[in-house]
Amino acid sequence: MTAYLITGAKIVGGDVADLLIENGKIVAVGTNLDAPKDAETIDAQGLIALPGLVDLHTHLREPGREDAETVLTGTRAAALGGFTAVFAMANTDPVADTAGVVEQVWRLGRDAGYADVYPIGAVTVGRKGTQLAELGAMADSAARVRVFSDDGDCVWDAALMRRALEYVKAFDGVIAQHAQEPRLTQGAQMNEGALSGVLGLTGWPSVAEEAIIARDILLNAHVGSKLHICHLSTKGSVEIVRAAKKRGFEVTAEVTPHHLLLTEDLAASYNPVYKVNPPLRTKDDVEAVREGLADGTIDIVATDHAPHPVEDKDCEWSAAAFGMLGLETALSVVQQAMIDTKLMTWADVADRMSYRPAAIGQVGGEHGRPLEAGAPANLVLVDLAAERTVVPGESASLSRNTPFDGMTLPGKVVATFLRGTATVLDGKLAR
Template sequence: MSNDTYVIRHVSVLGGDPADLVLRDGVIAEVTAPGAASAEGATEIDATGLVALPGLVDLHTHLREPGREDAETVETGSRAAAAGGFTAVFAMANTDPVADTAGTVEQVWRLGHEAGLVDVQPVGAVTLGLGGRQLAELGAMATSAAQVRVFSDDGRCVHDAVIMRRALEYVKAFDGVVAQHAQEPRLTEDAQMNEGPLSGVLGLRGWPAVAEEAIVARDVLLAEHVGSRLHVCHVSTAGSVEIIRAAKARGVDVTAEVTPHHLLLTEQLVTSYDPVYKVNPPLRSEADVAALRAALADGTIDAVATDHAPHPVEDKDCEWSAAAMGMLGLETALGVVAEAMVSTGLLDWAGVADRMSVRPARIGRLDGHGRPIAAGEPANLVLLDPTAPRTVDPAALQSRSHNTPYAGRTLPVSVVATFLRGRPTVLDGAVVGGAAVRA
């Protein structure tokens, strides 16, 4: 099958010296000196000046299906993911119905398989209906076809300490991890934005940093006590960073993620009262952004995860307090990380590969992703052009929704191609292949 062979010429692997990559039968068949790979019968791609990273892995995506297909579907979300350079996404459980049974996670997994653009790995709910009271059948989800390893009530906090403790303990039986949405509910009732001087001036109810930090602190202590693995979703405050840093230093098995928007945007944007900037956890202060960048750079925060949260126009085109929380992330994540971390010298491309592919794949126990770019490894790759800035046009996004906070903003890099097991899902910046035609 000659059409299935690709030779990628003169590509900079992880930002290093140029090489040729030969992709065949789903794997990287060869890595050779630049210009040395045989092109016989293969499709050649001139990748001079491009950087190759392992396909990106997003630990935190809302694909909205089943239930809110007006906002996103597994198929449109998969297109967005591929366009953003991702080869695997973890689909959060807060769908309707909630992904709290083997049947629902298998449905999402199957839809992802049918779309065929990215590996869609379902996250299972921790508690039935995200209700926080009774554990969902975690074992059934773990042994289903979807082989769930990450469990989260994301959108809601598992705030009951006993339920959290039991969940942390229970998932040890199948090497699972509880991904906590750290938000003390009583301290954040009807919260609208970061609590601080600006919330006081704008008259918007505050979401205090301590509401996140109190849960992070409790959970690392619980994880330490029961010897379990904890993952903290969308860390947003300098205080949480300090707690996680100290826990890691003690040897607690805790990992953490940060969103692209918390690495780049601050609460100052809320002065516009434009709900495109309304997100949970909220945009924070400059000091928090600086602490999050430093923590991602030094590895205290393990991964970038998008918290891609599509919403239909009517849920954002309204007054602030009536608007839904969340923003798109898949198609801009790499560009935002490039601006926040690479342009600033905090991470090189190898570091980006580690935080956006290697570590998230490991946290989610996703074999076949986040692997080295070497002969014999699965051919999951993204090629990016580090010298081709791209201006974000909401109408041009693959997502069914348009609620990007980066409209009109120019991000420093572009995704040129994405390969899923040796097959292109994006070529020349356009989504190709996939099983279904976009609705």
């Protein structure tokens, strides 16, 4: 295994220093390090070193939709985006609702080797919201599932949600809720407001998200379990979570890069690349989720990377699939939305995109650790001064549905290391 000496990197939250990586671990951080003779030196002057990013919300589509993405292509995109771990959502075909499916996904991740893949188990059988899936079997499987979600659909039945929250206490699991009241969002196409009325697209009202978040926080307070809110998107949701945390209720929440940057106005083009669930919201909502992420109300950024084949987006709006790519652009979008606006520091970014998602996903031994001697060598080097224009055809994903097409974004991932192995070098896949 190659040893690496990374010289002159700005260590996030610390000083400029050298990093020595050997046998999968960071063995030393400092100056004038003694490197083995065969160590490869990487000049990281002007680059920042961040802990490897962790994405709690990725759709890898395998098994079932290998035309959209596979574990291999999705984790390649992850590595290029600076991620060393991704949590694979359960809405595959077959659904990841049994030990067999989650173990398959977990093994595919190990074989691919570009990022650690942690499968998320479905909460209910077939994600149908009627009967609990065998959560314990998935927890005890080789995949060691701790995060459960019916993402794509809401666990809308309050009694079932209560039981799920209670049941996972036995193995310290967390329920990640896709907060969407189904009756309020039948046929919904975009954010409900002035624009949806003009465009004649059925509205997805903020209250449909906020009502479920409020309900679930109260349910969770009653049973004392762990609740995580997926892709929180509205100002009202931020206010509810902020108030709940102030009162000591247990809840964690995520926001996507696209909800940090884009607004509903894009729907006026009727271009389905902007169709996503929850929908793009208003400028007020974008400001609120940025503030919420900055003050810690929202714990993490998660991509909701949702690949779709061309034909599912190259069509009329109402026939198109919901979802956007996110892995390769997430860090740049956060830089633009949170760093360039002075709302957060890079230490905050390490917290929201590595430490905290690893803690919520309970993989804190392997991922999300500060860059110190003894930690697994999961890290990413980023050129903050670089700019790049997003070109869908250059993506490592099998799909092309990036809403950032043509946008010039700041920052570029130069290198990514997964347990000491370079997955990305010089901004390109290393293997």
